Amino acid sequence: MSLEQGLAKTRGGFLSRLFGRTREEPLTAEFLDELEEGLVRADLSVSLVDPLMAQVRDLATTGELKTVPKALDAVRDVLVAELSGKDSALRTSEKRPRVVLVVGVNGSGKTTTAAKLAKRLKDAGETPLLAAADTFRAAAIQQLEAWASRVDVPIVSGRPDGDPAAVVFDAINAATARGNSIVIADTAGRLHTKGHLMDELGKIVRVAGRARDGAPDEVLLVLDGTAGQNAIQQARQFTKDASVTGLVVTKLDGTAKGGAVFAIVHELGLPVKFLGVGEKADDLVPMDPRAFVEALLPRAA
Numbered sequence: 112m113s114l115e116q117g118l119a120k121t122r123g124g125f126l127s128r129l130f131g132r133t134r135e136e137p138l139t140a141e142f143l144d145e146l147e148e149g150l151v152r153a154d155l156s157v158s159l160v161d162p163l164m165a166q167v168r169d170l171a172t173t174g175e176l177k178t179v180p181k182a183l184d185a186v187r188d189v190l191v192a193e194l195s196g197k198d199s200a201l202r203t204s205e206k207r208p209r210v211v212l213v214v215g216v217n218g219s220g221k222t223t224t225a226a227k228l229a230k231r232l233k234d235a236g237e238t239p240l241l242a243a244a245d246t247f248r249a250a251a252i253q254q255l256e257a258w259a260s261r262v263d264v265p266i267v268s269g270r271p272d273g274d275p276a277a278v279v280f281d282a283i284n285a286a287t288a289r290g291n292s293i294v295i296a297d298t299a300g301r302l303h304t305k306g307h308l309m310d311e312l313g314k315i316v317r318v319a320g321r322a323r324d325g326a327p328d329e330v331l332l333v334l335d336g337t338a339g340q341n342a343i344q345q346a347r348q349f350t351k352d353a354s355v356t357g358l359v360v361t362k363l364d365g366t367a368k369g370g371a372v373f374a375i376v377h378e379l380g381l382p383v384k385f386l387g388v389g390e391k392a393d394d395l396v397p398m399d400p401r402a403f404v405e406a407l408l409p410r411a412a
Contacts, residue, residue: 114396114406117364117388130408135178138171142179146186153370153407154339159377163189187404193373194400197382202328202356208240208286209293210319210326212279214312214353215333216345217300220361220387222251224333225297226258227395228385232293233264240289242282242296243268244275244315255297262392265291275299275311276318283322296327312353330355331384336363339371343378350379359395361387369407 129149147164151157167185170176176185201211211228215221222245229239241259245251249271259266267285269278279296286294298315319326332355334342349355358381363369372383383398 114386114388114399114402115409117386117394117396118369118403118406120365120369127409130183131410132179132183135180138176138179138182143168143171143182146182150186150370154374155370156340156374156377159193159373183408187408190373190404190408191400194376194383194398194403197376197380199357199382199384199398199400201384204325204328206323206325206328208283208291208323209328210279210283210323211293211295211329211331212298212315212319212327212353213295213331213333213359214298214349214355215300216335217248219300219333219335221300221333222254222297223258223390224331224359224361224385224387224395225295226255226262226264227387227392228331229259229264229295230262230392231395232295233262237292238290239264239293239295240282240286240291241266242279242294244278244282244296245299246271246273246275246278247299251297251300258392265289276315279315280318280322283319283326287323309348309353316354329357331357331359332381333359333361334375336360336369336371336387337365340374342371343375346375346379350381355381357382357384359383359385359387363387364389364394372403 129146147160150160167182176182213221213225229241232239241255241264243252243255243266246269252268256266256268267282282294330353332346332349334346360372360383363386376383385395385397388394388396
């Protein structure tokens with residue numbers, strides 16, 4: 112699924128009517144109020160929309176913005192800048208194997224994201240190995256094993272109720288022995304209110320570092336895009352306890368709240384590295400700020 116298709120629900124209706132206007136009509140206070148309402152409806156945070164609209168209104172007052180299309184372009188530029196300046200590429204390392212931990216709460220799309228990332232890296236010439244370290248749920252192990260078979264990537268699995276840190280340790284050692292370039296570990300879908308589960312995640316990080324000095328290279332937090340800004344509080348606990356390095360926002364094809372991506376970046380100061388825009392193996396796309404903004408806030412054809 113393309114980025115444009117994946118963002119169709121957010122882009123549709125009110126927002127599309129606003130940003131599809133290209134006629135050189137004069138910029139009015141009424142339009143600016145309508146524009147502000149549209150951005151808030153798309154779940155951009157008020158803490159981002161307020162300064163953005165203040166900037167646009169100032170430019171309108173000084174005469175630098177006189178028409179609706181110019182104002183819309185100004186909004187696009189501000190939002191591109193909001194997403195830019197943060198390294199959205201996966202971190203590189205000379206040490207092998209690279210290690211990526213995938214974390215997040217149950218139902219966020221974490222397990223499928225791990226598999227889709229493995230598929231993406233395999234297509235790019237890497238030799239990934241998956242680690243099914245969500246040993247608290249037998250179904251999660253089975254799900255990742257099914258995905259591993261589907262995308263033709265090897266997997267190291269733990270037994271249900273086993274030690275998840277041991278699974279990650281074994282996976283890193285297996286990758287070292289086999290020559291796999293990267294380990295992608297799916298961890299338990301930890302509820303951010305469960306302190307002992309957060310402690311377990313901390314243990315995984317420490318054990319990974321013992322298996323390969325400096326690991327993990329990435330800790331990717333998967334957030335459900337349908338939760339909108341409600342995902343932010345959830346994310347705060349993870350960023351405090353797990354040294355999160357980047358975000359993956361999933362299920363954007365199923366929500367009208369795609370604007371929450373801006374709110375999440377604005378509030379957390381972390382890069383969004385990938386976007387989940389569908390259920391197929393290839394429906395994980397890297398963040399491209401300009402492409403994301405243009406897909407979300409369309410111009411008329």
